[in-house]
Amino acid sequence: MAATIDIRQTWAVLSLGLDKILNADLRASSNSGTIKALEKTDYIELYHEVFGYCTKSSSGSRPLGAMQAGARSQSADKIYGKDIYDKLKDFLIEHNKKKLSALSQLRGEELLNTYRHEWGLYDFTRTIIDNIFSYLNKHCVPRAIEADMPGYFDIYTLTVFVWREYLFKPLHEKLVESALEMVRQDRNGVQIRTSALKAFTASLVAMGLDDKENVQGLVGRVEFKPKVNLDVYEQYFERPYLAETRAFYQKESISFADAGSLADFVKKALVRVEEEEDRVHQFMHESTGIKVAEECNKVLVVMHQDALNNEASVLLETEKDEADLKRLYTLLRRVPETLKPLRDQVEKHIAQHARSAIDACGKLGASSEDARKFVETLLQVHEKYLKQINLAFENDTLFVEAMDKALKDVVNRNAVTANGRNSTRSPELLAKYCDSLLKRGSKVEGEQLERRLAQVMTIFNYLEDRDVFEKFYKKFLAKRLVTGGSASDDAEAMFLSKLKAASGHEYTHKLQRMFNDIGTSRELNTKFKNHLRVSGTSLKVDFYVQVLTSHSWPFTAQLNVTLPPVLGRCLERFSMFYQNEHQGRKLMWAYQLCKGELLTHYLKKPFVFQANLIQMAVLLLFNQQLSMSRSQILEATGVDEKSLKPQLDNLRKMKIFKEENEVMTLNEKYSYKKLKIKIDQPVKSEQKEESETTHKMAMEDRKLVMEACIVRIMKMRKRLSHTSLVQEVIEQLQSRFKPDVGMIKKSIESLIDKEYLRRGQVRTEYEYLA
Structure with missing residues (x-):
């Protein structure tokens, strides 16, 4: 088809094609991607009709692309294609006015369904029209913009602009009310088809083209993609929808709360919130979801x-x-x-x-x-x-x-x-619980023991006075290690690793040293036995010594005992051996921890007594005589009366001795159902005293730790206010214990007296003294 020059002939061809495009059957066209009323060659001919008119009408003039960039002086009559653009705009306006006339007669869901159909067709054809008139986008429209001529957009924007101004805006009140009415029905349980609502809101989003940005973006660009905003969607639908939502749920939430229990209100509110989220997903722009949620949150x-x-x-x-x-x-x-x-x-x-x-x-x-x-x-x-x-x-x-x-x-x-x-009783009880799990005789084993120890760490992590726990745990661990009373070395090591992970290496350093000492003692005893065998010496008793590093173990109290000869010879032999092995070291014997087994020969059955050193010293005295007074026993053993009395009382209560007028006599008729008997029973008074001593030691150590912390801080800071110093001390020590502000003040005063610190010129400041 040859392109014509006359605008009337050209427009006659174009308007006929446009009419067929805009009034085609969308349902028959959507699958193929073309309008069924036209063939592919028809589109090409329509494009060439526009192209031919614009190029031939400009022949003899300077080339279209020769105008300098930024020029604003071109007259309207030299913008070739402008008349085609104007006629296209008028054609689209008339087309939309006709559609408006038909739609104005409808209401409610019928209006929205018809609107959906018309918008679907129009939206489908916009790209086609934009392609047919693309030559105008490249030449006519940019020049009109440069000439400061208002009302000129790219063809794609023009189609939307015409729909918005000449069809939607005159009809928007009916459309919005119809849409809100469908939403009301949906909220009241009436089943609706949301396709019409979805198409309606999609058209509002499409109508939000930013005209100014699109005009500026078109100038000087070969390819151009229109920018979209949500102004139309928000103004004409979102705002009234949010207001309606707010009013609806204000009323309904009050009736929910008044009609039933609050538990029922919560159930209904959650259902309503979920329904609103579904509505946004079904037929609204995603940006509305947050705003709807805010409205629901306010009223529900x-x-x-x-x-x-x-x-x-x-x-x-x-x-x-x-x-x-x-x-x-x-x-x-x-x-x-x-x-x-x-x-x-x-x-x-x-x-x-x-x-x-x-x-x-x-x-x-x-x-x-x-x-x-x-x-x-x-x-x-x-x-x-x-x-x-x-x-x-x-x-x-x-x-x-x-x-x-x-x-x-x-x-x-x-x-x-x-x-x-x-x-600080909680740390003591927790340490005692750990001891009951880890010492021999515990019924908790294997995976169950591992699970219990993991649970212990749950409580340990809540402790503020971890230093007190360390003191008691160290004391109980020491007893288990010295007496061989641990149920499992693996369990001991596992729990130690848990403590280390929770409180750091420094917290468990001394505990680890205790395990090392036990291993070293095993090797030392093996050497001692080899030494005795090589020298041909026999001790006549099974003798085992544990050599412990004094500063790593919680043993301070000393017990004086006059050892029976058989034990005295053993200690003398070992001391000589140890001095040869480690010259310059001094052994201090912790008699209060010594234990042994005694075999009886004076009874019908050969019983074995498991006794502590005081009990052993007392019982061995009765190898020479059957009766001794308390005063004689006191003199013979060399033990102080405070330590001896409870042990004698225990032996009497267990009927190993009979007592009359403070004279202890060996019970030759003693009998028991078991052959091995543990006569070393804990003394409650000693346990209580030991507990109080441990607490006291923990508090004394706490003072030293606090003073060391203060000195360390001041050495680094040189000068610090009282408030800042207290705060730093608390921050550094809270992993071990919760520092008391009063105790911090006393420690500061003590360090001032010891001349580690002094008060500054400002009384609330302290200075470090090197």
Whole structure:
């Protein structure tokens, strides 16, 4: 088809093609990607019609591309193709006015369905029209823009602009009301087809082309992609939709809350929130999702947060099914600020329950059974609420922190600590519980022991006074190692590694040295036995010595005992051997830790007594005589009366001795169901005194650690205010214990007296003295 020059002839061809394109059957066209009313050659001919008119009408003039960039002086009559552009614009306006006339007669869902059909066809043909008139985009439109002529856009933008101004805006009130009415029906349970709503909102998004940016972007560009904004969508649909949503749920939430329980309200609110999310997904722009969620949160959560938190209190107190609590948490989580009261309630509830559980244990002392009750009660509380937080609060870290905060407070401040004279009973009981698990005779073994020790670390991590735990654990470990009372070396090593991971190498350094000493002692005893064999010496008794590094072990009290000759010879032999092996070292014998076995020959059965050194010294005295007074025994053994008396009382209570007028007589009729008898029974008074001594030593060590910390800080800082110094001390020491401000002040005064520090010119400052 030859291109014509006359505008009337050209437009006659173009308008006929446009009419066929804009009024074609979309359903028959959408699958093929072309309009069924036209063949592919027809599109090409229409393009050439535009191209031919613009190029031939400009023949004889300067080339179209020769104009200098940025020129603004070109007259309208030299913008070739402008008349084609104007006629296209008029044609589109008339086309949309006709569609408007037909659509104006409709309402409701019928209007939206018809609008969807018309927009679908128009939207489908916009690209085709833009392609046919693409020559105008490259030459006519840029020149019109450069000539400051208003109302000229690229053809793609023009099609949308005409639809928006001449069809949508005159009809927008009916369209928006029809769309909102369908949403109301959907909210009231009436099933609707959302395809019309989806097409409507999609058309609003498409109509949000940024005219100014598109005009500027078109100039000087070969390829151009129009920019889209959401102004039309937000103004004509989103804002009224949000207002409608707010009003609807304000009214409904009040009726929900008044009509039933708050648990039912929470269920309904969550359903409504999910429905609104689905609506956004089905027929709205994704950006609306956040705004809809905010509106729902305001009227369903924030407006009712006081009532919801009261409901949380009821659910926690009654300990109902976690499902209700989880739904409440899920709703409140939508507004993170509303979770704080719930988190505070959870923390308070856990603390109250834990304290009540400890109170239910009754008065607890320092026995292994008391330690077991205390620790296992705390573990049961922890397990219970960890499960609840996992199920009801989806393991939210904020709620885990709330549980940890509550249990930390209870572990360190409870009925047990309040009843004692100090607040460090919890570390003592935990160390005692560890001892009961790790010493020989424990019924807990294998994987169960490993699991129990892992649980112990849960409580350990809550301890503030870890230095006190270290003191007691060290004392109990020392006894297990010295007496060979550990159930498993592997279990001991495993728990030591857990302590190291929780508190660092320095915390477990001395504990590790204790294990090293035991290994060294084994090697030393092997050498000693070889030495005796080579020298041909026989000690007549099975003798074993443990050599321990004094500063690594918690043994300070000394016991004076006049050793029986048979034991004295053994110690003398070993001392000579050790001095030859390690010259310059001094052995200090810890008699209070010595134990042994004595075989009886005076009874019908050969019993074996497992005794401590004092008991051994006393019993061996009766190899020469059957009776001795207490004073004679005291003189013969050389043991002080305070240490001897409870041991003699134990021997009498076990009926090994009979006593009359303070004369101890060997019971020759003694009998027992077992042949091996442990007569070394703990003395309660000694246990209590030992516990108090350990606490006292922990406090003394704490003072030294605190002073060392203050000196270390001041040596680095040189000058520091009182407040800053106290704060730094607390930060550095809180991993070992919770420093008391009063104790820090006393330590500072002590260091001033010792001339490590002095007060500065400002009384609230301290200076370090080198």
